[in-house]
Amino acid sequence: MADDYRVIGTPVVRPDGAEMISGQAVYGPDxxxxxxxxxxxxxxxxxxxxxxxxxxxxxxxxxxxxxxxxxxxxxxxxxxxxxxxxxxxxxxxxxxxxxxxxxxxxxxxxxxxxxxxxxxxxxxxPAVFTAAEGARDGAPLVHEELGPARSVYLASWNPVPGTNIIHQASHHRGDVDAALARADYVFEDTFHASQIHHCYxxxxxxxxxxxxxxxxxxxxxxxxxxxxxxxxxxxxxxxxxxxxxxxxxxxGFGGxxxxxxxxxxxxxxxxxxxxxxxxxxxxxxxxxxAGSTPATVTVKTGVMKDGTLAARDIDFLWDTGAHAEGLPPSNRAMKDGNGPYRVHDLRISSTLVYTNKMRGTQLRGLGVPEGAFAIESQMDMIAERLGMDPLELRLKNILQEGDINSIDDVVQSIGLQECLESVAREIGWGEPKPPNVGRGLAVIAKSPTTHSSISAAYVQFNEDGSAQVLVGASEIGQGMTVVMCQIAAEVLGLPVEQVGISSADTATTPYDRGTFSSRVTFYTGMAVKIAAEDARNQLLDVASRMVEIPREDLAVAEERVVSPVHPELSLTFREVLERAHTSERPILGRGTYGGKGDYPTLPHKAQRKEYVPGWKYAAQAVEAEIDEETGIIRVRRIASAHDVGKSLNPTSVDGQIVGGVVMGLGYALHERLQFDNGRIVNPSFMDYKIPSSQEIPEIAPIAVEVPLPEGPFGAKGIGELAIVGIAPAIGNAIHQVLGVRLKELPLFPERVLEAVESQRKDHGG
Amino acid sequence: MALLDLKVNGQEAQVEAPDTALLLDVLRERLFLTGAKRGCETSHCGCCTVRVDGMAVHSCVVLAARCQGKEITTVEGCGDGMELDRLQRLFLEHGAVQCGYCGPGMLMAAKALLERNPQPTLDEVKKGLDGNLCRCTGYTPIFDAILAYSRGA
Amino acid sequence: MECKLIRPTDLDEALAAREEYTDGLPIAGGQSLLVMMRNRLISPGALIDLEPVEALRGIEVQSTGISIGAMNTCRQLIASPVLREEVGVLPSAARQVSSTAVRNLGTIGGNVCHNEPGADLPPVLLALNGRAVLRRRTHGREVPLEEFFTGYFETALEADEILCRIDIEHPNAAGVYLKHAISPEDLAIVGVAAVVVPDSERPGAVAEARIGIGGAAPVPLRASRTEAALKGAVLDEETARAAGELASTEVDTGSDPHASAGYRRKMVAVFVRRALLHAANQMMGNGHGAA
Known part of the structure; x- marks a missing residue:
């Protein structure tokens, strides 16, 4: 697709930027x-x-x-x-x-x-503080009785009555046990992801x-x-x-x-x-x-000698705390838990357990980071055992265009191989390095939103020919406002400064499911595009009557109605609006867009004809320096490549990538809520560390563009994925230097040191 | 209660406040200058950063009474009417503002840094922002904006 | 109950207020005190503002050492030409205290009196043989810092006293402060200061090595047995390693959200060794200046 866009793909500055950086924006506490x-x-x-x-x-x-x-x-x-x-x-x-x-x-x-x-x-x-304790027979019950499940969750809700297990489900394809028995090697490992906080x-x-x-x-x-x-x-x-x-x-980040x-x-x-x-x-x-919903993940992978993944059996045990907001991550893990790999025989089970702690909820990537830490760590363990380069092993097994993914969708518009090759190149994979420096890779994927994902938008022309976008989605910092203005401006033939936007007021803006799961660019973006096209067509209708030229021969450009057939025609938007507002009617474009939910456990899945478009893929690579004596890890460089479909605003895309990477760095290295008998003992920024300015490595964000036909101008969402692969990539880099495998997050210096010492003991040192 | 004579963004203001009122509370609740944000109130996040006699301080740990006779500058004192100043514009151009909540504090810390050290290295920029947390941007765009400013870009 | 703010104009007024307001507390930079008040960990009836008290300012070189006014901020310690020239290790540690904003207001006196585990200045001041100069209305006293730090967040400061100055020795020595933290602006998991006085008779040997350790125990401390073992030693890799091991037996480490007791102990060994070797290198390099 030739990129002859005026506004799409350019680094437009956010329309709400000035009010924020001048301290005048009104936030909740204001x-x-x-x-x-x-x-x-x-x-x-x-x-x-x-x-x-x-x-x-x-x-x-x-x-x-x-x-x-x-x-x-x-x-x-x-x-x-x-x-x-x-x-x-x-x-x-x-x-x-x-x-x-x-x-x-x-x-x-x-x-x-x-x-x-x-x-x-x-x-x-008596109380229960871990998912394992909570799932045990005879454990004290957090909720003696339960209310019903709501809306889309009803169909997939499967509690175990009389226990703390609020949800148990599995996704099964092929014959996993037979495939594992046929495999040349079987790897089984258990990983623990910590509970982190959103820290907006x-x-x-x-x-x-x-x-x-x-x-x-x-x-x-x-x-x-x-x-x-x-x-x-x-x-x-x-x-x-x-x-x-x-x-x-x-x-927000899900919080x-x-x-x-x-x-x-x-x-x-x-x-x-x-x-x-x-x-x-x-x-x-x-x-x-709330925090994230932490999980214990056990992965059993069968592999052939040549590195082909033969089968996978993944078991997730989630600790949702006192309320079941961990349901979305636990469900998502069933779709996304296998990562972006071609594995036919597959079983993913997921168990969500109540405990007497603050709830876990959705957090950027909900359910994907927990699984990816397990899968991507184990991929390197497999590579080591087979004597293969971890890059080669991944290239051999990642999804390609036309493959069937874990939930039987046909893979479309995938740029994963290019992502992986570009981060490997960027990080200097295979190039010489000092002995205390390691490099690690991860490939990751996230499915489209699991909710029935619906959005609406209005685009209205103002008296002077400028336009107003109204959407119900929330701007939480991700840059929705600028992207929606760009989409409308592109369609309407307006400079982006001529487009205003109002959002998220239930009395004045049209319905939207909201801002979560990297869905707004795609769904709200499509609604805005459709609404803008509607408004443009209405404008051209009025113009057509004014100049008596058929609408098909009219177009918009630079705040004017023009015609390729009648090059002399030049009618300003203002003139058309004057006519509309005095002798016709206001111009209000309307757009709606939706995609339906697609739970793997839904009974109708087998007959489903449509698929929900917009799987997101990425590859990440890190280079880290490790101090063997203290266990301190200094990440020096990170490359993060994302298949974004089409980058609508490069500044925003880079911002989402770099911001997600740094959040992933905290998740990997030092973030965790710590409990003592159910009470959180580190409830401050002093004791719960998020990355600070002084920890930031050199970060290379890379956007790979393989347009998604269903997305606005080919775009996919970008909000979440960058957090996902950093932890396993750093874990893999540590392994490269020290030869130890850390299976529990975060990768605290103390844990690194313990792993080194226990390895020494094992080797009789 | 005490009557405090404060000079904020070049303007004199007299406010009544408890003896040990914090500068953050006086700015926000009495002077309605909400550019300084409440983020943690334990002097860690830096969202409340303002400048007192040019120095960046966390206004959640500053007695308002102590600021009498000193020049207090908040984000509201930057730019000119509806016009942003150059550093503010560079913040926006580099994508240094996502949710924007840390932005005013970051900006004030950056201004204090640039005044003391007009040509900072990247490491000096990082050190200069060590009292300001950001959860959205990954900091890099903020560094870029400050370095662009010092380069005269 | 509202907390009063008392703003004395000189030390006598401050001391009188300190005596009068038995439920009052002196406030220096306020960077920790105001947080504790906000979190309702303390609710003093009055704050006695030390900012206007001129007698608590200044950095003076005396024949025996340097006298540092308690109200000097970290920013002032970092900027002081005298300190940079004579005891570079102190401004270098001050540069590692918390964040820029906190260093702008936080004072040496406040840092010492708050006595928070992992604070950066106490180990350095200990290694510089620091003494707390205390005053009450009627008289004054001096307390070596080893005795001033009495417990977890506790000091020897009495309810009617004010810490006026901290006097440190003016050593012809090399000095280093090494901090182990997840990020530089954090409190130290372990912070080690080493001040090494060269033996003028025997090149390469140390007449005296002084080691201050923070973060590793409820109170910052001197590793006195290790210091004794190092008297007259030549600081090579082996000696430094042994010193580190010995120092790690001198600390009574505890666990907190940042690190376990066992890890802290190991880090004491590593950082004492590294600090001593750094200091020894410095000593060989220029032979003086605690720079």
Whole structure:
């Protein structure tokens, strides 16, 4: 496809950039309303306990203070996947950090004072803190009874009643056992991924205001429409009376998908009859919001002598904490767990277990990083045993155009081999290096979103010929606003500065499933493209009547209607709009786009004719220097190549890659939530380290363009994949230098050293 | 409570605040300058970075009372009306702003660095930003923007 | 209850306030204190602001050593020509304290009085034979830093005292501070300062080696048995290795989210060895200056 685009593919600066870098953007914690109160939550100090009594009377006696607990709010259970949560703990608490009561007061100090006056009497219960403990027979139950599963999850939901196993499923193709028996070698290894935190810089913040019968919620959310539906249902009011307005969102990474403060803020506002603002402290973020969903992954791979992968049996055991938000990652792992490899005989099973800890939820790449650490580490172990170059082994087995992937989709628009070859070249694979320096590779893939993924958009022409895009997806930093403006500008023949955008307000923007799973560029992007085409056609209709030239002979270019057939024609958009607005009708383009869910376990899978397009592939390579005496790993260079379909905005694409890589670096080297009997012991940026400026290696982002026909201008999503392969690539580099294999994340210096020492012992040293 | 005489972005302001009020709270809650962000309140994330007498400080660990008689500069003091200044423009051009929450603090730290050291090396830039966390960009675009500024790009 | 802010204009007023406000605390740079207040770990009735007190400033070269005012910020330590010239190891450690913003306001006095495990200045000041110069309204006293650091986040500072200055020796020595941390702005998992005084009679030998260790125990400490073993030694690879091993038996390491006790102990051995060898190289290179 020849790239003769004006706006697509150029490094346009974000339209919302100026308000952000001038400090004027209004984020969640910046919202105010006249007369507002501050809300704070009293949280359980215990991981599992019966609530004997709650006495709020002393707190209520404080002037100007509203105090509520479970008695004062609807007792409906809610949750996007499984309905297993209530606004406040009822009868018992299930993790240290669970909301028990809340207070609203004119300032935060007073609200905290009120909380300190609430007496809660607990009776501690035996608790479970790991998925393995939780899955054991006779383990204390986190939830004695469960609410129903919702929407798309219903079909694939398979709990084991009377246990903490909230979901168990498997995806099976061919005859794995026979194929493993036929294989020349069988490798079986178990890996542990840690629980990390999203660490968006902006804490959760919400302001709820109940006025008459209308509720307005300002919040920093990745999915305003899902949130609206949930809140309206919870408080039993029509969705038409529940308005969720997104503030600027200071990062999400999956941590701002599900409700956190919103139900409490609405309840406090209903009781106090005042607007109520709530902002989480960073300690609350670490102990009560959510982390990733950690997994133990056991991989059994059968390999032929020539390196051909013969069969794979992968078992995931997930620890979802006290709420089942780990369902999406546990399901995704069944599709994506095998990585981008051609393996016919395949079994992937996934078990999700409740424990008495803060919940695990979706986090950038949900479910893919955990599997990739296992698969990509084991690929290097296989290569070593076979005496093959890890690059060769991968090239031999990766998916190619036309192959059938793990879930029986035909592979299309794949640029993986080019990705792998380019990172190998970039990192100097096979070139000489000092003995304390190692290089490692990983290839990764992520399937398209598993939700039924629907988006809508409006594109409206303004009086002066400029245009307005309205979308319901959230800008959380990923650069959606600029890409949507570029798409509209390209279609409309406008300079990109002439396109404005509004997003994520349930009362004014059209429906969108929201921002998750690298879906917005693709789905919202298509909706915008279609809406812009609709608006352009309407504009040309009006122009056609004005100049009496058939629409087919008209086109748009540089804010004008032109005609190849009538080169003398030049009509400005403003002139056409004047006509439309005075004697015809406004020009409002409408676009919708959707893809349906495709769970591997759905019974109709076998008959499915369509496939959900947009598998994303990438290859990553690292070069790291290892200090054998201290175990410290200094990553020096990283190359990350992504098959992006078409890079709509190179600055944004590079930004997503480099940002994801650095998040992957933290995930690999030092990020983990640490627990002591269910309580998080490192709830601050001092004790939970995310990468800082001083740790940043040289990073080479590479965009490989193999256009995806279904995507807007050929584009695929790019948001998540860059986090995925860094950990195994570094693990592989460590192995190259020290000869030890680390199977547990993060790759702490201490763990590196332990591995070296135990290897010495094994070799009788 | 105390009456504080502060000079913020060149303008005098008198505010009433508790004796030991923090500069961050005074800026945000009393002067409605919300460019300094609440990120961690433990002096680790740097989202609240402002400049006091030219130095980058984390305003969550600065007593407002101590800033009397000093020049406080916040992100709102950068640029001219609707015009961004050169460093702000370079931040945007290099993609140094994604979610933007760390942006104002990063910018203030970068300005303090560039004033003290107009031609920093890459390592000096990294060191100069050691009090500012960013979760989106991977920092590299921020380094690039600062280096471009110092090169006069 | 609202916390009062007292702003004395000189040391006498500060000391009087310190005596008067029994539930008060002196505030230096405030970089840790204000965080502890925000987290409600402490709730003092008053803060006595030491910023206006001139007597706590300045860096003075005296016949016996250097006297550093407690209110010197890390930024000032780094910029001080006197320190750079005479005891380079101190500004070099100050450069490794936390982040730029914290170094701009955080003071040497605050760093020492907070006594947080893993802080960078205490091991260096210990190795420089530092002494805390303390005052109360009626009189003053001096305490060697080994005795000043009494426990986990605890010091010998009494409730009515103010740390005025830290006096260090002015050694004709080589000095090194090595820090082991995940990222440079972190607290040290282990921080080791080595100050090595050359033996003027025997080239290559050390008259005295002083080793300060932070992060490895509830309190920063001197590795005194190791120091004794090094008297008169020639600092080669073997001696340094043995010294590291010995030093690792002198620390009472603990576990925290960053590292286990066992790992810390091993790192003491590694970093003491590395610091001694660095210092020895420096000594051979220029023979003086603790640079």
């Amino acid at each position: 919202v105010t309303q006249p007369g507002m109160l501050w809300g704070k939550i009293l949280r359980s100090p215990l991981p599992h306990a019966r609530i004997r009594s709650i006495d709020v009377e002393k707190a209520r006696a404080l002037p100007g203070v509203t105090v509520i607990s479970a008695h004062d709010v609807p007792d409906r259970r809610y949750g996007y996947a499984i309905e297993d949560e209530q606004i406040f703990a009822v009868e018992k608490v299930r993790y240290a950090g669970e909301p028990v009561a809340a207070a609203a007061a004119p300032d935060e100090e007073r609200a905290l004072e009120a909380l300190s006056l609430i007496d809660v009497e607990y009776e501690e219960l 810089m902006e804490p959760h913040a919400t302001l709820a205001s109940v006025r008459g019968s209308e509720v307005t919620v300002w919040t920093c959310s990745q999915e305003v429409f899902q949130l609206r539906t949930l809140l309206a249902g919870l408080f039993a009011i029509p969705e038409s009376r529940m308005r969720v307005i997104n503030t600027k969102v200071g990062g 701002k998908i599900e409700p956190r403060l919103e139900p409490v803020a609405v309840a406090l506002s209903m009781h106090s009859r005042k607007p109520v603002k709530m902002v989480m402290t960073r300690a609350e973020e670490f102990t009560a919001a």
